[in-house]
Amino acid sequence: MNPPRRMRADALKNRARILEAARVEVELGGTECSLDNVAKRAGVGPGTLYRHFPTREDLISELLLTWVSDVEADADATATDRWDDVLDWLMRLVERARLYRGLASTMAATESDEDSPLRAAHAAVVEANGRVFDRAFHAGVVVAPVDSGEVIRLVTGVAMSAEQAKLDPAQVRSMLSIVLHGLTPPHAHS
Incomplete structure (x- = not known):
């Protein structure tokens, strides 16, 4: 070769x-x-x-290399000892998705397309989120181990809604809080 x-x-x-x-x-x-x-x-x-x-996906995929590196570094630096730490992480994921209009829906569309160049970016975000939630579980902030892909789908839904409805950060945080309440024990919300 x-x-x-x-x-x-x-x-x-x-x-x-x-x-x-x-x-x-x-x-x-x-x-x-x-x-x-x-x-x-x-x-x-x-x-x-x-x-x-x-293809458009090849271009967007290349453009996202730095974006993905930033998400991964943020995941590794995220504290997970408190409920608010995990909520802050989810907020940053939504904020990053909102950097590029349409990114959340574009990434969601590639989840099941094994040939998509964007699939690697999506998988990296799911893995980074998994590391955060694994640490949160071990810290007792999350009730049980979670499927990181499912959490990302929920966060993507919030990001898409926030983009389309032009929600302010307080509204986005409130939506993410509802998502996180379903994953954490009642005493963790303090």
Whole structure:
């Protein structure tokens, strides 16, 4: 098998410009933003964009690499000794999902698509959440071990609702509190 070819310097620059343009376009227009606008903002033709990223999911997946690393680092740094610690974690997950309009629904749609490039990002978030909830269970904050995927589905639902209804952080926290109440013993809510 031949080793992968190294990209030329101009190709590397184009790729970096496409990713930066995509970051801006996704922040402005969501995950369903126009790929033509991404190419224009990057100063490249559509063919160049598609050579680097054959599908929208490939582009979004690459864009999410840093986002996923941030989620994983946050999960590892999250305290889980108190109910509010776990609620704060869930709030940060929703806030991160709201960074890119449409991200929560895009990620939810990839959960069962084994061929999706976004599946790895979704799996990493589920795993990071699992680490937080495992620690919360061992600390006695959560009643029993939980299915991290189910918790992520609930949080995704809150994130999607928050985005569509333009809920403020207090409303989002209240919704997440209802979710967390179902996972924790009554004495933990203090």
